Amino acid sequence: MKKRLSLLSLLLLNLSVFAQNPAPAAAQSKPIALVGGTIHVGDGKIIQNGTIIFDKGIITAIGDASTTVDKNSTEVINVQGKSVYPGIIAPAALIGLVEIGSVRSTFDQAENGQFNPNIRSLIAHNTDSEIIPTVRGNGVLIGQTTPEGSIISGTSSIMEYDGWNWEDAVLKKDDGIWLNYPTLIARQFSPEESRFVVKKNDKYIEQKNALQNFLADALAYAEITNPNPKNAKLEAMKGLFDGSKKLFIRTNYGKEIIEASKLAQQYKVKSIVIVGGEEADLALDFLKTNNIPVIVSPTHRLPNTPDEDVWNPYKLPARLMKAGVLTGMFYTEEFYKTRNLPFVAGTSAAFGMEKEDALKMITLNNAKILGIDNLVGTLEVGKQATIAVSEGDILDMRTNKVEYAFIRGKKINLDDKQKRLYKKYVDKYGISGK
CATH class of the missing domain: 3.20.20.140 (Metal-dependent hydrolases)
Structure with a gap:
């Protein structure tokens, strides 16, 4: 009986966790660099094969592939082939x-x-x-x-x-x-x-x-x-x-x-x-x-x-x-x-x-x-690192697929109720595809 009750408790705990929103993101703990993406600055400028670095929630550097990144102290995220936008x-x-x-x-x-x-x-x-x-x-x-x-x-x-x-x-x-x-x-x-x-x-x-x-x-x-x-x-x-x-x-x-x-x-x-x-x-x-x-x-x-x-x-x-x-x-x-x-x-x-x-x-x-x-509003040195990274064009409903999001440098969990329901029924009915 004790084993059954423990199993039931774990099941209920898992269900309650599954049903709730992700917890708010933790504050940025180390510098992050987004490398290789197409950066849409927000003021009309575009930087191809760009790099953007932010620390403690603030953008510290932005530029092309020649921008220096200290890989020993920085979390480097490869966003090659993706587009980087202001939130x-x-x-x-x-x-x-x-x-x-x-x-x-x-x-x-x-x-x-x-x-x-x-x-x-x-x-x-x-x-x-x-x-x-x-x-x-x-x-x-x-x-x-x-x-x-x-x-x-x-x-x-x-x-x-x-x-x-x-x-x-x-x-x-x-x-x-x-x-x-x-x-x-x-x-x-x-x-x-x-x-x-x-x-x-x-x-x-x-x-x-x-x-x-x-x-x-x-x-x-x-x-x-x-x-x-x-x-x-x-x-x-x-x-x-x-x-x-x-x-x-x-x-x-x-x-x-x-x-x-x-x-x-x-x-x-x-x-x-x-x-x-x-x-x-x-x-x-x-x-x-x-x-x-x-x-x-x-x-x-x-x-x-x-x-x-x-x-x-x-x-x-x-x-x-x-x-x-x-x-x-x-x-x-x-x-x-x-x-x-x-x-x-x-x-x-x-x-x-x-x-x-x-x-x-x-x-x-x-x-x-x-x-x-x-x-x-723009991706500039000194501004807050509120950033979205999309697989495609963020303005196009056919290709908008946000893979990373940061609010003041905090890495946001992009899970939501609709995604969980989608996965639930895809798994149930064995549907393949995106």
Whole structure:
């Protein structure tokens, strides 16, 4: 009986280990050199047969095959025939805030009330999420954990996708406030007509007035040296007026992009970012003149109107970049599909954009927009070693196969629940192939 109980205990232990996410990676203990790969720096440069060395989480050397490597003290990884990239950065992400789309109790991305700038998303970020390993497997290693809902949703933070808790994972705390600008019109699905219809927002004036009043109160409060008592909501808004926080404005239509930006400027907001911008090409001159970056919606979507060019979503990123607008990209569909960010960016390379510029959108440009380009976004000496190594083109869903990933030099275990399930049923049914 004792033998049977021991055997059962071991079996249960093995099952529990099998079912859980990999533990967070240990800190880098010795220098690592990736040798022989094609290095995509992230700023448009490519180094053939390159070498990149990093120690204590920081890149110490990068160059071609002539770069010196101390093989006695360095772990050398041969990546010949593979491609080396900066870790992909996902803005406006729900990773860590939503776990199961059909289970309401796993949603933690929104709060009640119209104005919630004091809500900090990083505290809700779940580092044990089973979604996190699945996005790392496609090279997405950093994300902006972002609140949703209401007019002012809350405050986002930028997280590394590895860590025991949010304190371990946070890369930049409280980087910006999120505003869902009231729409003049809205596209809604009509069950009666079985199609999307355009409807006027009858509450637009009321919502805009409420927003103006709140911004006016926030600006007045920020000008008080020692407010007493303190107001938590207005305290959270202070960073918009001293430049320590960005205002991320979710809006799509050309007229609303201009209106929302001018409203923010009227109340002395220092740094504005447009998120969505599906009609940003109608506000090109305004965006360029005012130096306002855009994080565009992904390419894989339908046009907004029946008379719009069907390929417009694919062409938009190239139009913005050619006009001189700092352009990044995020993924808007189901939270778990954030892993597809490299592929929707890569598609833009077939519509007027160079492939390295498509990569730049989701690495360097996203880093610049989020204010972390001094840390990540490109593979340069002095920056953090947040790196993905793919067997093929990381922007192509057919060849993206990430074999190594490092976050601040930590070697990430790329196992995940989906890979385990795949192996389980391949083994069960004796299926061969990749």
